[in-house]
Amino acid sequence: TQLLEQSPQFLSIQEGENLTVYCNSSSVFSSLQWYRQEPGEGPVLLVTVVTGGEVKKLKRLTFQFGDARKDSSLHITAAQPGDTGLYLCAGAETGNTPLVFGKGTRLSVIA
């Protein structure tokens, strides 16, 4: 059974600070995705990474896929209150196997 461990579980920071959240597994994934989930809504895709060592940037968000495709990180620069939410990583073993989700990191950015 593939497991994705996310850390930290909770993170509360001041506006303007930088932060990194992690997603780790002992399994190898063909792709790994990061979602953001607002209360009462479904997960919304932020990015997909597929190549070991890949780095993708989405404005102030930087996503990295580990060289061995077992882990990933999400770095937010100069966090803003609008970044507050639940960040989920999800991985798939192959292109057609179901996504497995981590428990998420709940981020709170205080103005």
Place this chain on the structure above:
Amino acid sequence: EPEVTQTPSHQVTQMGQEVILRCVPISNHLYFYWYRQILGQKVEFLVSFYNNEISEKSEIFDDQFSVERPDGSNFTLKIRSTKLEDSAMYFCASRIGANVLTFGAGSRLTVL
């Protein structure tokens, strides 16, 4: 932007009752999924559906659960006899090809 639509947004039911949750996936998508999220816990895979049949299901998806695509647009999840532990948010998702899912807003099921 195309979206996955789920109804109802919230359903309250008595234990032992049957529940049907409905989803309208994005029209040109080919793969359909149900996931659930118990309050405070992670999003868990239930079942995937492709070419009018179940392609994969998890241990959670026991005989009390069934899925159907009755008319080429709706994708339903039926829980035959609900239990208290079925209380959760149920998310429908769909994709066209690459393993990138679009999720609906979810249906909150409360079993009393």
